[in-house]
């Protein structure tokens with residue numbers, strides 16, 4: 001397997017700085033109670049045991065961004081989910097979001113290839129009995145202005161990876177999200193959860209593998225439990241990405 005490399009040219013770096021300001025679809029949620037949304041990208045098997053089960057014990061549900069081309073593969077995130085896992089997650093009330101079929105980089109593929117890969121993923125999900133996905137997450141967090149526009153008519157929201165404060169406005173075409181990673185990002189996230197009640201907003205969280213020796217893109221089972229406890233203390237409501245967006249759009253229209 002080839003190892004993924006983002007385009008590190010100056011042009012690509014400048015584009016990554018500009019894209020968040022382009023083709024925005026902004027809502028300004030007016031929330032009385034903060035909302036937290038968990039999303040798990042790619043879904044290595046360790047997520048099911050070490051994140052989904054503890055969340056279900058709280059009667060909470062998550063969003064899982066599935067790239068069906070990753071079924072059963074093993075990489076730096078560990079062994080991945082299979083189709084049966086995806087149907088079981090859906091049956092358990094979790095949201096299954098789209099993440100392209102082959103987990104491709106938006107900035108290194110044409111828009112038509114990228115959209116075709118999303119359609120391929122949707123067909124694969126449909127073939128195992130799932131409805132069309134309502135939200136999307138950009139693989140590697142790579143986004144283009146052209147795709148932000150195209151995805152706006154296909155999904156209620158598309159999630160990126162840039163960290164955000166919970167009180168910010170929300171660009172539904174590139175939703176900022178906070179890392180639940182084992183490194184120094186972990187303390188940042190815990191601080192954000194502590195502050196979330198001060199000015200209620202939306203705190204989307206994402207991660208990958210959850211195991212004792214996680215990759216740099218995941219966290220430990222213990223850290224997952226700490227986050228759950230902190231959210232319980234904060235009084236925030238835990239909703240899937242699509243539930244949170246629908247709720248915020250209502251408050252946006254009312255406000």
Ligand SMILES: [Zn+2]
Nearest residue numbers: 041042139140
């Ligand atoms: Zn991914």
